[in-house]
């Protein structure tokens with residue numbers, strides 16, 4: 530396989546560090562063609578659906594894309610913002626705020642970018658742009674606190690696939706998870722406490738995570754355990770007794786069994802059992818998106834209310850909450866360790882001048 534041609538090697542270049550915050554991706558518009566394009570790329574990823582390719586392609590092209598594209602487009606239309614898809618808007622804001630927070634913490638010399646696994650800005654393009662701007666060290670930070678083969682590993686596949694074609698590969702650090710990181714748990718706790726201060730608190734806190742097929746758990750995917758660990762740590766931090774919270778899994782896709790208990794039937798049962806008020810949060814989603822704003826805040830709310838529940842509260846995701854930006858900076862710092870990120874602009878300028886002198890010298894010497 531041919532490898533891409535690199536620009537001529539320059540002596541004395543100054544290497545920069547970068548962080549790329551990678552989220553799942555989202556359609557470009559809440560329309561049928563845009564959602565179809567997005568679903569096709571997403572659902573063709575073998576990490577996401579582990580069915581033999583030929584069989585799956587038949588099902589996808591004949592049964593899923595023709596129906597789901599329109600259905601999902603209608604759902605996206607209910608949450609779409611003037612500035613675009615919530616997932617993208619919040620991920621962009623997080624990247625901008627993380628950049629500013631890192632500078633505030635003394636890391637003047639690290640660039641933060643945002644990318645999507647599916648759709649745009651496409652991860653390979655962002656990796657290329659960072660490299661073109663001199664990034665020789667890159668931290669890949671998935672927007673998923675809990676590791677899953679279906680999400681985190683898929684980002685890694687995209688990184689590895691991209692660099693398979695590249696001759697001069699930057700130094701890489703891939704963040705696997707931060708489901709139990711203090712900065713993440715603290716940000717979650719802060720968002721719940723802030724919500725409770727403003728709206729009072731419910732009889733139960735439901736922590737709803739995105740589901741995955743149960744088969745992946747049986748095959749050794751740690752996702753289920755990491756969700757439960759997050760929930761235990763958050764409950765401990767909020768001083769919740771075991772009967773004051775529960776863990777559920779949402780967004781089931783297809784007919785196979787997924788991780789249980791499922792969110793919607795659980796909430797219906799709670800309403801039927803006479804629980805009057807529940808607070809629902811989605812700790813596994815760092816940004817609000819279709820699955821939280823439409824499924825949890827609209828569909829599941831309706832399930833609760835139509836089964837006799839009185840008071841349904843959805844606690845928003847971390848989004849660009851200042852405490853989460855601090856948490857992200859702490860996570861990023863752990864993975865930047867040892868890399869020179871604290872150069873001030875003046876120091877970087879001095880380095881650049883040194884590099885120029887080295888380059889001129891190398892040219893004189895015929896190197």
Ligand SMILES: C=CC1=C(C)c2cc3[nH]c(cc4nc(cc5[nH]c(cc1n2)c(C)c5CCC(=O)O)C(CCC(=O)O)=C4C)c(C)c3C=C
Nearest residue numbers: 553554555556577601616677679680739741782818819820
């Ligand atoms: C088909 C199987 C799916 C698996 C496995 C899966 C895992 C998974 N997904 C997220 C996070 C998100 N998923 C989102 C949307 C979404 N997810 C699936 C399917 C699977 N997800 C579909 C088909 C869709 C598209 C919407 C729809 O048609 O229902 C989103 C929201 C994207 C947005 O644009 O707002 C997120 C975020 C995780 C964390 C995960 C496994 C742990």
Ligand SMILES: [Fe+2]
Nearest residue numbers: 553739780820
């Ligand atoms: Fe999903």
Ligand SMILES: [Fe+2]
Nearest residue numbers: 753754755757
């Ligand atoms: Fe488990």
